[in-house]
Amino acid sequence: MNKIVRTIFYSATFLFVLAFAGCKPHEPAEDPTAKMATALAGTWNLINITETRAVTIGSEAVDVYVVFETDTPAATRAAKDQSPTSYTGTFKLYQMLGTGRFRTFRGTWTLTSTLLTGVYSNGTPWGAQYEVTLDDDDTRLSLAAPTETCIYTRVNALPAGL
């Protein structure tokens, strides 16, 4: 009898271990927001404004690069009192609207679920909040404000001089 009980106990233990061996329930990679935050990291170049179907507005060329960096270690959670699905990081924005040189902006971002918000370094919030969509291989980023959607592509590096 004892042998049977021991067999059942060991079998159950074995099955339990087997069943949950691959699970890491507290790993960020399992959190889709964490996955998105990780994928957000990198350098992005604006390639399309869907409303104008170009990288122009009217006759003016728009050249925008955004570098998102996640807080270290990568995709750590935001402060504990925040939603468990919020992640933060910093950004650098390089833009040339029409003529002139690239202007640089810096600040921080927060990703909550799929909603991306941000604040410039002087405390001014972004002009909009964005619904984030990444394609399967994380090379194409869509930032959709309620009235305007911009498509970015991942690039390896900023242009020389930036």
Place this chain on the structure above:
Amino acid sequence: MNRKVTPILLAAGLLVSACADRLDVTATSPDAAAGTATRSEKIINTSEQSRPGVLLLKLSEVPSDEVRAKLMGCGLEDLQPVFPSTPGKEELERRFGLDRWYEATLSDSQTADQTANALCAFNEVETVQFDEIFRNEESEYVFPVSEAEMSSPAATRAAEDLPFNDPLLHYQWGYINTGDVSLAEDIYKGADINVKSVWKNLCAGDPDIIVAVIDEAVMYNHPDLAANMWVNEAEKNGKPGVDDDGNGYVDDIYGYNFVRNGELHWDGEGNTGHGTHCAGTIAAVNNNGIGVSGIAGGTGKGDGCRIMSCQIYDEGGGGDSRIVSKAMKYAADMGASIISCSFGYTGGTYKSDAAYRNGNNKTNQVEYDALKYFEATKNNPVVDGGIPIFAAGNDGDPYATYPGALYDIISVSAFGPDYLPTYYTNYGPGCNIVAPGGEYLHKVGNSYPPQCMILSCYPSELGDSWDVVNKDYSFSQGTSMACPHVSGVVALALSYAKKLGKTYTTQKFKELLLSSANDFDTRLKGEKKLYGKTLNLGNYRKQMGTGSIDAYIFMMQIEGIPCLTAEIGRNQWIDVSQYFGTSSVNLTYLGEPGKEEGQVLCEISDEDRASLGLQQDPYMQYGKLYIYPTKIGSGKVKVRAIAGGNIIGGDDAIGGMEMTQEISIISRTFKSGTGGWL
């Protein structure tokens, strides 16, 4: 100095002829008075303040032998062209009539007015001009640099993160003003031309950009100038005493002495070092480990702008219309892009552009023709003509002196280390922009040190009486010192534009210059007190041109100003300071009046109007652009303003220059407060 007309005489003239375009200073001159009764309208000025024994004649055409003989019969000893003709420039000379200006030497200088009238009887004589003498805007004070200053502590320089190793740069607050109260207790941090970041990151000069200093001679072998002197290689490598390049001037290696018709000459009684001082501000050699820095003096690698010396004053003589005109033409012909002119007629001599330009008979003065010739001469790949810069004058008058007061000529007023008008500066109509001019009488403890003035190069030969070892530098003050600050910034801007491959009309370039200015009006409240002087600052409000020159803003304008963002669906104001400087709120804007008082409508093309979905015209009000876009798009809004005062100068009055900026607007569904894309 006998170049200066007594203020009492001028004041009297102002009172008695307030309605006249040209002040009647002839009333005190028996000689002139005698001629007034029968004076021909062809005579455009008076013999007062003029070089005796000489008349300048503009003829209807180059005179034949017959005409020449007729004119000589009026009591002339000689008749020669004012300007030597320059090979390849004949068409331009004809266009501005320079080939028809002749210098008539009189047999009897006592009969100048009668001879002038006699010459006017001939149809071939279009204009008779007495050879009027300009006044050098010379400094009231000149001080040497002490031993202590010469050994300016390296630690201080390092702490200020100065871009060049020139030991006296620390004292050049007009370039980089860190608010060092040891220079002046009331110093105002940032009261400078904001050139530091330009030097560090963008540009410090270009040897192809030549600035002609029309003044006393520049000491071309000065240790801090020699490497940045323009050199006429044909003459340098030619034969002494021979006009090797055939330009009509012999041995003009670094420029020319138009007073003596010979070599440059900066020492001697009556010379003050004025030209050398101005040249040092423009392009003293940078980063050479000695002395001072120059605004467009390069980085020490032979890349500074070049200085050409056009000497119009020498030992108290010179400075008349003929000499000035020849110097202007020479500068144009020999490659200068800018003429830096710290001289002008005595304040109030002329009260409108027409009075200055035309005299009575609608033909031009000789130096006006020469000035236009210079402006029409392209000497660099950036702009299509030359750019003259003038000092506004040092009499504290509420108007600029001519020729700088001409509506389309840049005239520079002066501020002190306190970022307030100096006690001596002219202001008001005709003054276009303000720059550091220095000002003595600022207190530090119980003394009034000279460091609150402008430090630059000085001919050591003139400092014999100074009890200092190094006499190569001096402190000085005046709109004469403010003028080369602007000349230097313009030289820098031309250098940077050349580097970027940009091109402009001279008009547009001047507009960019005048819109590269910082607010100067906000501090003009109450009184300013100096030793023995009190200024009512309210008198200067909106009277100091477009504001204080800012080199960095100018370079950003050269690079191109990015589009400003507007949000669709609401009427909003747009800050236009990137286009008009931080003085934009103080400017007078031009256009049709809008619905409400103070609104000025702006121009926009139908295409851009449609792109932005505008339902109403954009307008300027309170110095800001108001616009109401209704769709995503872009457009260029044309905004016109007056650079200097609230009326445009012209035939009837002294005034400012019209400037136009096309403001590029992008409209989006949202905008951030920073202008950032996100």
